[in-house]
Amino acid sequence: MSAPEDVVLSRREGHVTTWTINLPEARNPISGDDVVERLVQLVEEANADYETRVVILTGAGSAFSAGGNVKDMADRAGMFGGAPHQLREGYRRGIQRLPKAIYHCEVPIIAAVNGPAVGAGCDLAMMCDMRIASSTAFFAESFVKLGIIPGDGGAWLLPRAIGAARAAEMAFTGDRVDAATALDWGMVSRVVEPEQLLVTANELAARVAVNPPHALRMTKKLMREGQRQDLDSILELSAAFQALSHHTADHGEALSAFLERRTGNFTGN
Numbered sequence: 001m002s003a004p005e006d007v008v009l010s011r012r013e014g015h016v017t018t019w020t021i022n023l024p025e026a027r028n029p030i031s032g033d034d035v036v037e038r039l040v041q042l043v044e045e046a047n048a049d050y051e052t053r054v055v056i057l058t059g060a061g062s063a064f065s066a067g068g069n070v071k072d073m074a075d076r077a078g079m080f081g082g083a084p085h086q087l088r089e090g091y092r093r094g095i096q097r098l099p100k101a102i103y104h105c106e107v108p109i110i111a112a113v114n115g116p117a118v119g120a121g122c123d124l125a126m127m128c129d130m131r132i133a134s135s136t137a138f139f140a141e142s143f144v145k146l147g148i149i150p151g152d153g154g155a156w157l158l159p160r161a162i163g164a165a166r167a168a169e170m171a172f173t174g175d176r177v178d179a180a181t182a183l184d185w186g187m188v189s190r191v192v193e194p195e196q197l198l199v200t201a202n203e204l205a206a207r208v209a210v211n212p213p214h215a216l217r218m219t220k221k222l223m224r225e226g227q228r229q230d231l232d233s234i235l236e237l238s239a240a241f242q243a244l245s246h247h248t249a250d251h252g253e254a255l256s257a258f259l260e261r262r263t264g265n266f267t268g269n
Helices: 033-048 070-075 084-093 097-103 120-127 154-162 164-173 179-184 194-209 213-225 231-246 249-260
Strands: 008-013 016-021 054-059 109-113 130-134 138-140 176-178 190-192
Touching (some): 016 194, 033 097, 109 194, 120 138, 120 154, 130 179, 130 194, 154 164, 176 179, 213 231
Parallel strands (some): 016 054, 054 109, 109 130
Antiparallel strands (some): 008 016
8 A cells, every 4th residue: 555645745855846646557547535634734844835836746657646536436435425424524525625725725736738638637737727738638628528527626626727618628528638729718828849848847837936926926825716706705805915925025125126126035925
């Protein structure tokens, strides 16, 4: 049996932390309690660690994530077993913890989609703030093909990523969307060759991580709140966050660096 830290690997280099779902033989399912617990733990660690300014999320092997474990579904094992009320609790206390945790991750997350992102794996990519895909990747909101519904928040996540009509097409057909189409639809911001995926993701992460960490976290929070609050509320919250920003040491350093035409050295203070 794998140690808890082995199911999702975590490595920080500088201010960039990479999480790798590490169940390649099973194509990186995320429905198991061990994966859920580990990802929730990693989010909590990132929120508490101001040395982490951006996260890259990817999968080991040829798949990003196959989503739910179909064998467990067929065997009615794990979260897929029991009476209806037990299944409901299995979802609520299991995989549904993931969208809540990742939504509240304070640092930006880049999904480096290295291969198929299917079902809950597709939704996992949609939970992230930015998405880069390998040319070999594809996306499928394929729950309907198994006679089930998006139980992990996909009905909320996918329309916000690509719009209602395209999300409906994916959810009602269960069809695959290849990387080129995903780029055209705005599901990902770029498509690169497989060997360039993590290089490109790290280049983007570096462009993010060079900025003041408090400003990054507050900007992400504002963008999250902007999905559910009206303009007046966001303006009020923005005024409060801006007042905090003006009194950080990093703001003073940013001004000095701009006026002196040099790169800023930000400490999170």
